[in-house]
Amino acid sequence: MNKIKKFYVVGNPIDHSKSPYIHREFASQFGFSIDYRTEKVSKGELANFLSKAQEEGVTGINVTVPLKEEAFSLADESSNRALSAQAANTLCFSGGKIFADNTDGLGVVTDLEQNLGCFLKGKTILIVGAGGAARGILGPVSQRDPRTLFLTNRTLEKSKRLVELYRSKNIEILSWGNGLLQPVDLILNCTSLSLSGKLPAIDKTAIGRETICYDLAYGRHQTPFVKWAIDMGAALAIDGLGMLVEQAAEAFRVWHGPLPSTSGTIEKLRKSIS
Numbered sequence: 486m487n488k489i490k491k492f493y494v495v496g497n498p499i500d501h502s503k504s505p506y507i508h509r510e511f512a513s514q515f516g517f518s519i520d521y522r523t524e525k526v527s528k529g530e531l532a533n534f535l536s537k538a539q540e541e542g543v544t545g546i547n548v549t550v551p552l553k554e555e556a557f558s559l560a561d562e563s564s565n566r567a568l569s570a571q572a573a574n575t576l577c578f579s580g581g582k583i584f585a586d587n588t589d590g591l592g593v594v595t596d597l598e599q600n601l602g603c604f605l606k607g608k609t610i611l612i613v614g615a616g617g618a619a620r621g622i623l624g625p626v627s628q629r630d631p632r633t634l635f636l637t638n639r640t641l642e643k644s645k646r647l648v649e650l651y652r653s654k655n656i657e658i659l660s661w662g663n664g665l666l667q668p669v670d671l672i673l674n675c676t677s678l679s680l681s682g683k684l685p686a687i688d689k690t691a692i693g694r695e696t697i698c699y700d701l702a703y704g705r706h707q708t709p710f711v712k713w714a715i716d717m718g719a720a721l722a723i724d725g726l727g728m729l730v731e732q733a734a735e736a737f738r739v740w741h742g743p744l745p746s747t748s749g750t751i752e753k754l755r756k757s758i759s
């Protein structure tokens with residue numbers, strides 16, 4: 486009989502995580518079971534946890550806020566996408582080594598393009614935030630060949646560092662609260678502001694009748710950003726539940742090989758939290 490493989494998702498806070506549900510659901514699509522648990526791990530504690538996990542014979546670990554940069558720095562080897570982001574959300578243990586990957590960017594691009602029909606090529610996109618999530622998505626989004634990428638973050642230095650990381654020429658940095666005079670095609674809210682019921686400093690002139698607004702945050706209720714975008718007349722405003730499932734599907738592929746189907750899982754999750 487095959488031994489049941491063991492996984493964790495780590496971060497702080499972590500109790501709310503849907504990852505155990507999603508990964509068990511994916512495994513059941515292929516007729517096997519996994520042991521997938523949550524563990525509260527704070528900044529500075531990851532190295533200890535990884536040693537324990539390695540001793541326990543864990544196969545893989547998902548990493549969430551605030552540990553993505555720490556996870557990258559502790560890995561022995563990294564994928565190109567983790568290397569470009571200098572942040573990891575997926576770790577694999579193999580042959581005594583830790584391999585780091587980052588599936589956040591693919592997750593958001595897949596949700597936008599395949600699930601929502603919002604293709605990024607030639608689009609004008611405003612990315613709001615320059616934290617761990619923005620690091621993971623900026624590369625994959627810019628690879629889709631948008632016309633212009635605007636980046637704004639409360640801490641200007643972090644926007645500058647992020648643009649340097651990607652050395653991309655088509656990213657224009659805006660200062661926080663600096664209004665765009667014309668509507669953009671897509672706004673990606675990569676700040677954690679929705680988690681505290683707040684809105685980013687974006688002027689309503691950035692939203693037109695064709696604008697799609699995407700909040701990486703998600704929850705039981707409409708996020709403040711989604712609600713605001715609808716009130717401002719956006720064509721579509723949606724939270725990051727689809728991204729959550731898509732980034733998990735890619736992590737599942739990295740660990741197990743096959744790519745699970747995601748539409749049923751997104752639907753079930755949407756129903757279970759509403």
Ligand code: NAP
Binds near residue numbers: 550639729
């Ligand atoms: P993070 O590294 O802690 O970054 C937080 C970001 O929010 C930074 O840009 C920060 O700006 C900004 N921010 C926080 N408080 C602010 C305030 N009071 N005013 C203005 N800006 C503020 O977090 P993260 O890992 O990037 O996560 C960001 C969001 O994405 C979270 O809501 C997370 O749940 C979500 N997320 C979702 C998925 C998914 O699968 N759907 C995946 C990853 C992340 P400063 O740089 O100025 O501090």
